[in-house]
Amino acid sequence: TDGITEALNRDGKQYGFDRLRNFFHDELKHKAVPSATLSDRLINEIDNFCGVGKQNDDITFIVARMDRERLPDAHVSGRSMDMTEPKADSAPE
Numbered sequence: 001t002d003g004i005t006e007a008l009n010r011d012g013k014q015y016g017f018d019r020l021r022n023f024f025h026d027e028l029k030h031k032a033v034p035s036a037t038l039s040d041r042l043i044n045e046i047d048n049f050c051g052v053g054k055q056n057d058d059i060t061f062i063v064a065r066m067d068r069e070r071l072p073d074a075h076v077s078g079r080s081m082d083m084t085e086p087k088a089d090s091a092p093e
Contacts, residue, residue, distance in 0.1 A: 003060065004061060009050055
């Protein structure tokens with residue numbers, strides 16, 4: 001949900017789509033990661049980004065395994081998620 005990308009840190013900066021994309025790129029670039037491990041790491045990543053404070057929105061996500069030969073591009077919210085070239089974090093859209 002947008003609760004991940006719109007999660008705020010102490011400075012009021014959003015986690016953002018690019019940071020989420022970079023998280024997945026870093027986690028998955030060299031090896032397969034079990035779904036439960038990836039889920040735990042994402043929760044820790046968001047907690048570390050936000051720090052101590054009140055959560056402003058719900059955070060819901062699903063971790064699924066994908067066969068790249070059958071479906072070469074993952075799609076998130078209707079946007080292609082190319083995992084090959086991470087971008088620097090940018091301002092929210």
